[in-house]
Amino acid sequence: MWIRKGDRDIRKGVDSPVPTQVVSNEEFIPRPQNPRQRQVEHLIGEMSASYSKKLGMDRRSFMASSMGLATCFLAMNRVYGKAFEVEEAEALEPAATEEKWPKGDFFVMDVQAHFTNGFALNFRNNEFMKNMGFQLQNDRAAYGFQNFVKEMFFDSDTDMIVISGVPGRELLRDAAGAVPEGAARQGGILPSWLMSQAAKQINEISGSTRALAQGNLAPNHYWDKATNKPDKVQTLEQMDREMKQYGINSWKWYCHADPGRSGGGFQLDDDNSAWFYEESRKRGLRLFSVHKGYSYQSRTLGHLADPKDVEKAALSNPDLNFVIYHSAIKHGVSEPDFKANYDATTGDFTWHKTLMDIKARNPKMTNVYPEIGSFFGVLVIADPRMAMHGIGKNIQHYGADHVIWGTDCLWWGSPQWVIDAFKRFQISDEMCEKFGYKKISNDDKARIFGLNAARLYGIDVKKKRHALPGDALTRLKLAYLDRGGLRSNGAYGWVRADD
DSSP: EEEEHHHHHHTTOOSSSSOOOOOOSSOOOOOOOHHHHHHHHHHHHHHHHHHHHHHHHHHHHHSSSSSHHHHHHHHHHHHHOOBOOOOGGTTTOHHHHHSSOOSSSSEEEEEEEEEEEEOOOOGGHHHHHTTOOOOOOOHHHHHHHHHHHIIISSSSSEEEEEOOOOOOOSSSSOOSSSSGGGGGGOOOSSSSSHHEEEEEHOOOOOOOEEEEEEOOOOOOOEEETTTEEEEEHHHHHHIIIIIIIIIOSSSEETTTTTTTTTTTOTTTSSSHHHHHHHHHHHOOOOEEEEOOOOOOGGGTTTGSSSGGGGGHHHOOOOEEEEEEEEEGOOOOTTTTGGGGGGEEEEEEEHHHHHHHHHHOOOOOSSSSEBBBBTTTTHHHHOOOHHHHHHHHHHHHHOOGGGOOOOOOOTSSOHHHHHHHHHHBOOOOOHHHHHHHHOOOOHHHHHHHIIIIHHHTTTHHHHHHHGGGSSSHHHHHHHHHHHTTOOOOOOOOOOEETOO
């Protein structure tokens, strides 16, 4: 049985801003907490009790502070070896963190942010999950828009977000033949109309551009079953709507999804995609964000999440940019501790290696960007050495100027812990020497945190950063903190109930 990570922690008396086990984003089955993760969890509890008592603070307030985060990284270093730059003074004095890691030192642009706004996630109720014996309850409030704004902006250092799509097909005509608007268009968990509406609302509240939105339309969403080809008239109608009316900033594709019931998925390098590229190109949109990896979302089409099709698509369309989500890392159903698809000798991950090999074969290819949502965070919790391999290889092959920041939150709760983890994260001397990785400089981190995404999305970073202190959303954030607001340390993804 699955249970929310946050609910599990409450039952066990655990309060940690850094997840103490891998949380499922519903794209893989939760793995049992391993012995070292249990050791980290125990150390966090033991150390935080000692530090908070020494400071005369209640533990809840301590763990919601920068000192609580520092305690988590200290505990992880004790268990795994030094992976994070942290000193014990940071667990005892907020000023130590403020001095070493000042707020606003990086422009943070998260290109993988989700909410469901009251939609039940069908994954939890499908036949496959029932057959596995999982009985999952939906928690609409945790995934709702209001909590999304709180967690992404009020409780983290995120400067801008891209609301990222979940595959769904909007209704073009209602029963009376009229063109529906808003919620009447349906479209599933997070449709294009809702992403657009949410981004516009956030920007109106803030008085500046804090949110962008993706569009879900893909080549197989409107299908002519008589010809077994895309219905081009309907597809172009929706394309024009998403670009002109919704004002989307990128497409979000899932090659292994089939919301149009075409009978199959698609590939980035097939003829239908080529036609879509050309039509999008004509209309001025040349950015494609593509889910790769996490294949078991589909029992029949999961193989289409393999990134092998990225090569031909990118080489054939050098004027288009492809952001490959999750860095294409594959997770199977029966992968305890990731080992089934991880080679500890080479540090290679299944399918991620395919993406790395594409760049190795084509060193002059510059239009592919690995994104690290549910990649860095997953690996650093599973074992920081795996994160060193993952980030090390991304930079080694694609360069620090092509790695894109994303967190896949709200599945992980507030993204602040992931932000703090990456700020402090470093590849060990041993790993650099053995595998040829490079140390991650602050300039590298600045590019990864947001400058790379800003370049892709045409964002004037200096303009937006200067506007942030004075916009309404920041004022609301300050008012929230002044009222005693504390970051929730709850993670909204799933873990096993018996952990």
